[in-house]
Amino acid sequence: MERQTIMMNNIVKQSGGGNTLQLDDKKGILEVENLSAWYGDMLCIKDISISIPSKAITAIIGPSGCGKSTFIRCLNRLHEVSHGGKVAGRVLLDGEDIYARDVDPVAIRRRIGMVFQKPSPFPTMSIFDNVGAGLRLTRLWSRWGELEEVVENSLRQAALWDEVKDKLDQSGASLSGGQQQRLCIARALAVQPEIILMDEPCSALDPLATLRIEDLMRSLAEEYTIIIVTHNMQQAARVSDNTAFITMDEDGVGLLVEYGPTSQLFANPKDKRTEDYITGRFG
């Protein structure tokens, strides 16, 4: 019931166009405390603590294999779905631990959406059904008119509406790579998350499509908390407000080295390892 109310409020917020509604229980602040993650017996990331502000873009950078992806997969409890995935530590979403015993990971994933490296529209579904999939398959939605409205709003937010409004019944796989990725963003937006995780969302895209996604991220940051993993440092510098640098130690375990405002981290890195990485001497 409470959930329904939240959903409805958001629709009002969306169609109203402005931030007229203040939702106290939906801030989208993430606090990560001593997060460690394993694949089987192999430790991947160790003791990461970081506080991610609301309605801003936080970039996670670092060399390949340092555990960036594993880290953000822990933030929506997707890591534990992989075979042998284990997590220790706490992740507080608006003050509540998402790893607490009585928390359903499915409910968490509805509040923390994710966009993947490779555009992954559901190939058997139309563009419309792709965007509506989250609502349909969670049975939160029953009335067609409302579904239509959410699909349109989500596609508009993802800056894709004008390109697809005349072919909503076509397969999502018929779109270009950049459009597919924006479709996936629209699909994530449709379930009204507070936070959107992006795992190298542009690495499969050409520079122009990348630019469009980056513009989109900036506009989404007015309403959503965005966490983006990228190994493109220029991208982190262009779009993010804050940047965290993760690297691995001698044993290949990912550690958080430095975290701060993007301009400061790039212009004035405090740690030698950060400096080596951003100046291209390593990684």
Added chain:
Amino acid sequence: MLERGYLWRKWFNRLMLGLSSVAAGAGILLLALILGYTLAHGIAYLNLDLLTHVAKPAGEFGGGIRNEIIGSLILVAMASILALPVGLMAGIFLSDFASPRVAAAVRFAADVLAGVPSIVVGVFAYAIVVRPMHSYSAISAGVALAIIMIPIVARTTEESLHLVPNSMREAALALGITRWRAMMGVVVPGALTGIATGVMLAVARVAGETAPLIFTALGNNFGFQSLLKPISALPLLIYTHALSPYQDQQQQAWAAAFLLILLVLGISLLVRWISRRRNR
């Protein structure tokens, strides 16, 4: 020296290509021979009466195999109703929900079951259904055919689900969809072509099974009566009529055999058509 080596390789290449062409041709030739042979022997009975009329007494020309066709359809339908839910669910369990060790054990069991000779399945159905019920019956035959179908459906379902990229599963889960709904809404639709192919192949396989029916369906000369009574079927008719001393019954067996081949061929063509349409 180099020249001789080259010539030898060239001729060896031609020889092997020739041999494999002959082998491929032999396969097609066999199918054509079987089709032609059954057609030639059964031609006298291949008409509309074959489909619409019931059998005439032995020694009289004419009559059809309507009862046997209906019997076969009932048996295949019953086997499908029994086997598809179990086979499909088992396939889903194997591909997505079983731990690797359990999956390996179940997969091994399914492969062994698929390899059990069909006559053994017939004897088994006789022991667990026919004897307790004190009667040969359509149901017992349905059970026997279902036992043959289940491992085929389960394994092809599993294989098809494995072909759906993991990224689809993760994308669905990341939307806050439960694993079961993600499976039904995203993964299974993505594997539907493969699953349908597996189901069709299993149907085609059991439609032609004879041995299990001897112990279960038994056959009857009066048409369909009840699921609890013996029932006739195409393969059974072929088996009994082919051994008959009457020439007209032998011819009818040939015609029925031709029909059965056409049925299986039809199903195979349907499978190809479905998969081609989906892959376009």
